Amino acid sequence: xxxxxxxxxxxxxxxxxxxxxxxxxxxxxxxxxxxxxxxxxxxxxxxxxxxxxxxxxxxxxxxxxxxxxxxxxxxxxxxxxxxxxxxxxxxxxxxxxxxxxxxxxxxxxxxxxxxxxxxxxxxxxxxxxxxxxxxxxxxxxxxxxxxxxxxxxxxxxxxxxxxxxxxxxxxxxxxxxxxxxxxxxxxxxxxxxxxxxxxxxxxxxxxxxxxxxxxxxxxxxxxxxxxxxxxxxxxxxxxxxxxxxxxxxxxxxxxxxxxxxxxxxxxxxxxxxxxxxxxxxxxxxxxxxx
Amino acid sequence: xxxxxxxxxxxxxxxxxxxxxxxxxxxxxxxxxxxxxxxxxxxxxxxxxxxxxxxxxxxxxxxxxxxxxxxxxxxxxxxxxxxxxxxxxxxxxxxxxxxxxxxxxxxxxxxxxxxxxxxxxxxxxxxxxxxxxxxxxxxxxxxxxxxxxxxxxxxxxxxxxxxxxxxxxxxxxxxxxxxxxxxxxxxxxxxxxxxxxxxxxxxxxxxxxxxxxxxxxxxxxxxxxxxxxxxxxxxxxxxxxxxxxxxxxxxxxxxxxxxxxxxxxxxxxxxxxxxxxxxxxxxxxxxxxxxxxxxxxxxxxxxxxxxxxxxxxxxxxxxxxxxxxxxxxxxxxxxxxxxx
Numbered sequence: 001x002x003x004x005x006x007x008x009x010x011x012x013x014x015x016x017x018x019x020x021x022x023x024x025x026x027x028x029x030x031x032x033x034x035x036x037x038x039x040x041x042x043x044x045x046x047x048x049x050x051x052x053x054x055x056x057x058x059x060x061x062x063x064x065x066x067x068x069x070x071x072x073x074x075x076x077x078x079x080x081x082x083x084x085x086x087x088x089x090x091x092x093x094x095x096x097x098x099x100x101x102x103x104x105x106x107x108x109x110x111x112x113x114x115x116x117x118x119x120x121x122x123x124x125x126x127x128x129x130x131x132x133x134x135x136x137x138x139x140x141x142x143x144x145x146x147x148x149x150x151x152x153x154x155x156x157x158x159x160x161x162x163x164x165x166x167x168x169x170x171x172x173x174x175x176x177x178x179x180x181x182x183x184x185x186x187x188x189x190x191x192x193x194x195x196x197x198x199x200x201x202x203x204x205x206x207x208x209x210x211x212x213x214x215x216x217x218x219x220x221x222x223x224x225x226x227x228x229x230x231x232x233x234x235x236x237x238x239x240x241x242x243x244x245x246x247x248x249x250x251x252x253x254x255x256x257x258x259x260x261x262x263x264x265x266x267x268x269x270x271x272x273x274x275x276x277x278x279x280x281x282x283x284x285x286x287x288x289x290x
Numbered sequence: 291x292x293x294x295x296x297x298x299x300x301x302x303x304x305x306x307x308x309x310x311x312x313x314x315x316x317x318x319x320x321x322x323x324x325x326x327x328x329x330x331x332x333x334x335x336x337x338x339x340x341x342x343x344x345x346x347x348x349x350x351x352x353x354x355x356x357x358x359x360x361x362x363x364x365x366x367x368x369x370x371x372x373x374x375x376x377x378x379x380x381x382x383x384x385x386x387x388x389x390x391x392x393x394x395x396x397x398x399x400x401x402x403x404x405x406x407x408x409x410x411x412x413x414x415x416x417x418x419x420x421x422x423x424x425x426x427x428x429x430x431x432x433x434x435x436x437x438x439x440x441x442x443x444x445x446x447x448x449x450x451x452x453x454x455x456x457x458x459x460x461x462x463x464x465x466x467x468x469x470x471x472x473x474x475x476x477x478x479x480x481x482x483x484x485x486x487x488x489x490x491x492x493x494x495x496x497x498x499x500x501x502x503x504x505x506x507x508x509x510x511x512x513x514x515x516x517x518x519x520x521x522x523x524x525x526x527x528x529x530x531x532x533x534x535x536x537x538x539x540x541x542x543x544x545x546x547x548x549x550x551x552x553x554x555x556x557x558x559x560x561x562x563x564x565x566x567x568x569x570x571x572x573x574x575x576x577x578x579x580x581x582x583x584x585x586x587x588x589x590x591x592x593x594x595x596x597x598x599x600x601x602x603x604x605x606x607x608x609x610x611x612x613x614x615x616x617x618x619x620x621x622x623x624x625x626x627x628x629x630x
Contacts, residue, residue, distance in 0.1 A: 051603060069604030072472075073479045075486065076359050078603030080351070081328030092472065097487060105354040199470040 029132070030082055032071040033090025033114060035121075035261035037062045039128050040088065042262045043137045051082040053093075058255045058263075074098045080105060088128055090114035116180035116260050118187075121145065125262065141262060148265035149187070155272045157189020160280030163213035163243075164192075164257065166200065167222040167232060172208065173200040180260045181217070187264070188271035190215060205237030214280040216243040217271070219254040248276035308571055312584040316368070319588050323364045323595040328602045329355045358489075365497070366488035367594040368587040370549050371559055373500045375586020377542040378560030379567070379579055380507050383514035384538050385444050386521070391561040392546040395451040395539060399458035400430020401550035405480055410465045410473050419480070423551035430454050431543040435536065443521060447539070483554035483609030485594050492552055503545045504583060510538065511575035518573060556590070556609050558616025563589055565623060 030051040031037040037056035040046060046061060053071040056062040068078045071093045079087060079102060087102055087109045103109045110131040113123040122142055129138020164181040166173045175181035176197030185192045193211040194201070203211075218232060226232040229249060238244055256267045271277055325333045331352050339353050374392060381390040392398060404426020408418040434454045438447030469477060513534055516524040525531050546560075567581045590608075593615065597606040 054604075066603055069601075070475075072475045073484075073605075073607075075328065075598070075603070075605035077328040077355060077598065078605055080355055080359075081330075081603045094476075095486070101359065105358070106351065202467070 027085045029086045030084040031088045032093040035259040038261040116183045152269045160214040162190035162215040164217040168225045171202045174203045180258045187268045208237035214242045217250045316588045319591045362488035367591045371586040371590025372583045373545045374560040375563040375582040379564035379582040396430035396434040396454035397427045397546045399455045401427035403458040410469045420551040427547035480554045482607030483556040514575040557613040562616045
């Protein structure tokens with residue numbers, strides 16, 4: 001009872017003094033969405049978090065917080081139990097009814113942009129920083145992301161053909177257009193062989209063979225689910241690709257590849273600086289001259 | 291409010307100790323469910339908060355949680371559990387088959403197909419899901435009934451129901467293949483069921499609607515008892531089986547259809563609860579039907595309570611809880627080799 005009253009007092013306080021430095025210091029924040037959580041940490045505001053969701057995998061500290069489940073199936077009461085003053089929700093968080101109810105019960109809910117584009121990342125950083133009363137830190141973070149992106153884009157691009165694969169259930173899923181993965185591939189100067197498809201699509205062995213990617217990007221969780229990189233590489237279809245012939249498999253952290261977070265430049269850099277990716281153009285150029 | 295609904299006893303033939311005990315258990319479970327959850331509210335405060343005018347200004351959060359979020363949910367669990375179980379009992383009697391449950395005549399699969407269509411094919415979002423699920427469940431049941439009528443006896447309806455289930459399942463598979471990543475996740479959560487969508491507006495319709503049809507079902511106990519003897523025997527006893535069959539199937543579709551639309555797929559309550567009641571109270575439908583109603587409400591309230599408190603602050607899908615508990619229990623029933 002006492003705790004509930006103080007929680008309520010803090011809530012009123014936060015409502016009155018939103019944006020002012022002193023009140024913000026006591027704000028209890030729950031984040032819904034992996035890259036939202038990541039941005040809160042990147043802004044140096046991680047100590048305000050009292051809970052997040054199952055998609056919040058980075059940084060390590062985020063995985064130690066109480067989890068309210070998956071951000072597409074948010075339990076209203078579970079979030080309320082953490083007594084948040086502010087809920088930072090990705091626009092993909094849901095169900096919509098639950099997000100609306102959180103607001104109705106009196107919690108400040110801030111929904112932030114969450115699309116797989118650089119503009120959306122920008123907007124997300126700004127919106128989160130404003131909601132936390134850390135606009136300056138937000139500007140600095142956005143500027144540094146921009147600067148790093150320009151730096152990695154200046155690196156030579158190979159233009160090789162690439163395919164991003166997730167394999168968690170035994171049927172490999174390929175990343176088509178309008179996905180976070182497609183954005184990373186494009187920024188890295190690679191050609192997504194699955195550009196004609198929307199979203200993540202299951203791929204047959206034959207289809208992978210026909211797409212013949214020179215580079216295969218896989219997420220860490222997929223490698224683990226497949227029982228190691230060797231087993232994944234030996235999957236029918238994958239084994240016959242140019243990527244397998246050149247041993248050009250790039251393993252990336254899941255949230256790095258799929259989250260469109262503040263580490264986007266890092267993801268692009270990792271791809272560009274992998275030797276076989278950088279060298280892939282030469283082989284394709286050689287193939288063209290023959 | 292919750293007491294009035296939970297304690298409702300649909301006029302038993304005589305005051306029956308077992309039924310009274312069940313009703314009491316339902317009330318106790320409803321109170322327990324209302325008093326616990328992710329946000330801790332002491333039992334004494336629950337009663338105080340429900341007393342009109344007693345709430346103080348600083349009770350706002352508790353009151354909101356209790357009145358707007360938790361109570362509708364507990365009541366929906368009562369209604370849904372009661373409806374699924376009594377429909378299961380009625381269909382088991384009608385089909386003279388221990389495996390019968392509302393899903394058998396295509397209600398659940400049709401509802402799922404409707405919901406999946408709404409999620410994948412329309413841009414209407416969540417608003418379209420419930421109406422589409424309702425339409426789907428009625429349509430699938432109608433198909434099963436009309437096609438099954440051509441064969442003699444209940445076997446036709448049974449087989450048509452199985453076929454409709456298969457067709458709906460494969461169409462769902464096809465739509466799943468077409469779905470985008472986001473739609474896919476919505477779809478998964480829908481199919482595992484949830485009572486989180488409960489609100490007073492929904493209950494204002496579902497409560498009276500379910501009650502009305504359940505009362506009608508309760509009055510059919512004579513027919514169901516006659517069917518225990520066999521179809522021909524029931525006919526000789528003066529029941530017009532063809533029309534009775536139609537009315538029972540229509541009634542269950544009308545009860546379970548809107549329910550599936552509101553909650554998604556909740557497995558095993560309709561199947562297991564009537565069996566449990568039959569094993570303890572016997573097969574006389576005069577007691578079996580009201581006892582199933584109460585036991586179903588009890589089972590689902592407890593399942594939803596478990597779903598809410600097991601992994602605080604997260605939540606389990608309720609369909610997962612019912613099939614996790616219901617599945618092994620059913621296997622145990624089979625392993626005991628008991629005749630039904």
